[in-house]
Structure formats: C-alpha cells, structure tokens
Amino acid sequence: MVPLGRRDALKSIGLGGLSLAMAATLGCGKDEEGETAMEPEGAATTAGPQMYTLPVLPYPSLAPVIDDPTLALHHDKHHAGYVKGANAAIEALEKARAADDYATIKHWERELAFHGSGHVLHTLYWTSMWPGGRGQPSAEMAKALDASLGGKDKMLAQFAAATKAVEASGWGVLAYEPVGRRLIVLQTERHQDLTVWGCVPLLVCDVWEHAYYLKYQNKRADYVDAWLGVIDWESANKRFAAAVNASD
Numbered sequence: 410m411v412p413l414g415r416r417d418a419l420k421s422i423g424l425g426g427l428s429l430a431m432a433a434t435l436g437c438g439k440d441e442e443g444e445t446a447m448e449p450e451g452a453a454t455t456a457g458p459q460m461y462t463l464p465v466l467p468y469p470s471l472a473p474v475i476d477d478p479t480l481a482l483h484h485d486k487h488h489a490g491y492v493k494g495a496n497a498a499i500e501a502l503e504k505a506r507a508a509d510d511y512a513t514i515k516h517w518e519r520e521l522a523f524h525g526s527g528h529v530l531h532t533l534y535w536t537s538m539w540p541g542g543r544g545q546p547s548a549e550m551a552k553a554l555d556a557s558l559g560g561k562d563k564m565l566a567q568f569a570a571a572t573k574a575v576e577a578s579g580w581g582v583l584a585y586e587p588v589g590r591r592l593i594v595l596q597t598e599r600h601q602d603l604t605v606w607g608c609v610p611l612l613v614c615d616v617w618e619h620a621y622y623l624k625y626q627n628k629r630a631d632y633v634d635a636w637l638g639v640i641d642w643e644s645a646n647k648r649f650a651a652a653v654n655a656s657d
C-alpha cells in the first residue's frame with residue numbers, strides 16, 4: 410500500500426463527504442522525508458486507499474503557550490504512535506479478510522477507531538493553532554456563531570468549560586453539524602467517544618496530559634485558557650466554508 414494522505418485518511422475511516430471537504434481545505438502531500446506536508450487549499454487526490462502518514466508541523470514553535478519539548482514529543486512520539494497504530498489496524502483487518510478469520514475482529518475494530526480518530530484529531534490540532542493566534546471568525550463564521558452559540562465569546566466560554574471538564578483524556582471540539590446546520594461544542598473522551606455522527610471538526614483542543622503536563626502540570630485550566638490565545642481562525646474559517654458548501 411502507498412502512504413495515505415489526509416484526504417484519503419478521512420475517507421478511509423469513513424467520515425464521509427463532509428469530512429472530505431474538510432480534508433480538501435487541509436490538503437496535504439509528502440515532503441522529501443516522507444512526512445505529510447501542507448498543499449495548496451483545495452488540493453485533492455484521486456488515489457485509492459493508502460497508508461497514513463505523519464503531517465509536518467506548520468510552525469517551529471508555539472512557545473510560550475506550548476513549550477517546545479511538549480510540542481516535539483507530542484508530534485514526533487504521540488501523534489506518530491497513532492499513525493503507526495492506525496496503519497497496523499488497517500493491515501490486520503486486511504489479513505483477517507484475506508484469511509476469512511475474524512477471531513480478533515473486536516480488538517482491531519477498536520484499534521482502528523482509537524488510532525484512526527487519534528490521527529485525525531491530532532492532524533486537526535496542529536492546524537487549530539498558530540503562534541500568537543491568527544485571524545478572526547469570517548463574516549459567515551461569525552454569523553453562524555451568533556445563531557448557534559450566542560456569538561464568539563459565548564462559544565469560547567462554553568468551549569473552554571467543556572474542554573477543562575473532559576473526564577480523563579480527551580478533546581474539546583467546535584464542530585459544524587450538518588443535519589441541524591449548526592455549530593456545536595463537543596466534549597470528546599479519548600479520541601473516539603462522545604460525538605454526533607457527521608460533524609465536521611473546526612477547532613480541536615487536546616487535553617490528554619501529554620499535551621500540557623510538562624509546563625502546566627495538573628493545571629489543565631491554565632493550559633486551556635492559554636490555548637485560546639493561539640487559535641488559528643483562518644484555518645477554522647476554511648474548514649467551516651468547506652463543510653457548509655459540502656452540505657448544501
């Protein structure tokens with residue numbers, strides 16, 4: 410199998426057309442070292458199923474909000490582990506189909522959900538942030554925030570509260586929910602639990618301890634409050650526009 414780009418990664422794990430639209434705004438390709446790099450917006454591929462690859466970070470540092478050792482460990486070790494785990498699950502399920510042997514199917518389906526979701530969310534996490542923050546909600550995004558969540562400030566308050574209150578390890582997620590055509594805040598446990606199917610994540614904040622413990626220790630709330638200062642609204646705006654366009 411060939412390496413799996415972000416668009417195909419999302420397609421492969423069954424996130425549907427809306428997420429493919431999101432993937433188009435996050436389009437990625439491979440750099441000379443084999444890692445996945447950002448491509449021009451709207452880039453797409455017609456290739457079939459491919460293996461997952463680790464994207465290149467779009468910036469060298471997010472300090473002081475996220476210290477450099479945490480950023481490096483998080484990306485190079487933790488995210489890389491999810492890439493490896495997702496590929497292992499895909500390969501194990503291929504072997505199971507070939508052998509018509511599903512004795513371990515429960516294990517590998519759970520592995521696919523955990524590591525596949527871990528890879529997708531971490532890919533979105535890197536593009537939810539920019540050093541010092543970047544941009545503001547677009548006019549369309551601001552209108553949707555007003556209509557769905559009482560505006561940007563109310564959304565951020567709910568997002569921060571939900572993210573700080575995640576039980577154990579998980580994520581805070583701002584998402585577009587296409588059935589009700591609304592923005593919602595989700596409180597995701599681990600990587601794959603507590604969602605609404607079909608939602609397109611726009612902004613995600615990782616509150617697994619590996620995301621903040623070196624600098625913030627047990628003060629998760631301080632990390633989340635600081636994280637609000639590095640939000641990349643430009644990326645969120647693109648994902649929102651693509652999601653709405655795909656749902657029309």
Ligand SMILES: [Fe+2]
Pocket residue numbers: 483487531615617619620
């Ligand atoms: Fe993480």
